[in-house]
Amino acid sequence: MAGVPPFVRSAQVAAAQADGRPVVALESSIIAQGFPRPDNLALAQDLHAVVRASGAEPAMVALLDGALHIGLDEGQLRRLAREPAEKCSTRDLAPVLAAGGLGATTVAATARLAAAAGIAVFATGGIGGIHPGARLDVSADLFQLALSPVCVVASGAKSILDLPATLEALKALGVPVVGFRTDRFRHFTRRTAASS
Numbered sequence: 079m080a081g082v083p084p085f086v087r088s089a090q091v092a093a094a095q096a097d098g099r100p101v102v103a104l105e106s107s108i109i110a111q112g113f114p115r116p117d118n119l120a121l122a123q124d125l126h127a128v129v130r131a132s133g134a135e136p137a138m139v140a141l142l143d144g145a146l147h148i149g150l151d152e153g154q155l156r157r158l159a160r161e162p163a164e165k166c167s168t169r170d171l172a173p174v175l176a177a178g179g180l181g182a183t184t185v186a187a188t189a190r191l192a193a194a195a196g197i198a199v200f201a202t203g204g205i206g207g208i209h210p211g212a213r214l215d216v217s218a219d220l221f222q223l224a225l226s227p228v229c230v231v232a233s234g235a236k237s238i239l240d241l242p243a244t245l246e247a248l249k250a251l252g253v254p255v256v257g258f259r260t261d262r263f264r265h266f267t268r269r270t271a272a273s274s
Contacts, residue, residue: 086146122159
């Protein structure tokens, strides 16, 4: 992908890709901004364990000291869970990299970087979308999902969003939406679809 600097791949991710084994990208924003300390570190470790138990190698994506990292070791996970990190969507990658900062990637940034790193599957809790009653409050996730050749496995859209409008935007952008054991597009924090 043009305009993306070289990656620092963890030894495990590099070995898995070299061997043709499956790799699953994971966003890091859920660790740095989404969960409180110390639960965020436990969540990161659990996510890695679940991916490994499924037979794939986890590749959490983050920015550390001016470099894009694809796959984090335990020390890097701990750092991301404990130190303040910038929340990085696609527009934020260049400034945080240039400043040599610590950055946690959102769905949009993770999808873009996973595709650039040759990772075909990305798992996350929930995607962004269209906010209720807002004409211009649209998540960058939707546009990046249309651009990145990555299968994004999510539990739905975030619970604060307008589900019908988000689904319509995905359709308009040409993003296929496929349900697993459901025929409804859901909020990722609910078992049933909420009325909008």
